[in-house]
Amino acid sequence: MNLDLESLNLIDLSPTQYIILHFIAHNKNLNDIVFYKHDINMLVERGLLESRGGILFLTVDSSSLFSEVNYEESWNELRRTYPKKSGIRRLQNSLEKTKRRYLSMLKRGEAIHSEVIKAINIEKIERENALITRTWMADWKALSTYVNNKEWETFLEEDETEQEEDLDKI
Secondary structure (H helix, E strand, O other), X not given: OOOOHHHHHHOOOOHHHHHHHHHXXXXXXXXXXXXXXXXXXXXXXXXXXXXXXXXEEEOHHHHHHHOOOOHHHHHHHHHHHOOOEEOOEEOOOOHHHHHHHHHHHXXXXXXXXXXXXXXXXXXXXXXXXXXXXXXOOOOOOOHHHHHHOOOHHHHHHHHHHHHHHHHHHO
């Protein structure tokens, strides 16, 4: 097993904690490795593990670490979802470089593909609403700019803020 320590650092996991999660994900016996009870407790506190009847299980948050990601399909879905043009201006330029950057971000955990697609769809809806209400919105950014600047974070933050405001009204 090869461990990318930089990636583990990004998600705030020690190598031992990752190996514990890996063993549980692949139904291996934890008695085959040496670890401290503290590591298990930290994983439970962070919501990455749960204990039911003395048996440890991965949570949804940690199981995504071990799911097979089809990066090529993620890239293709991004291209299908993102608009091709804004007026007469092409938005999908520098595709090879943008693809390398996007896949690199996915692999390092800097981007979550489902969140990116969700943000694009939110932006599409906001743009449709802006047309209806005749509200001005800046043009779509080129796909390369969208990826390089992580533009999806803007629309995800706006969506979270709106959800919080809706909860405050209740």
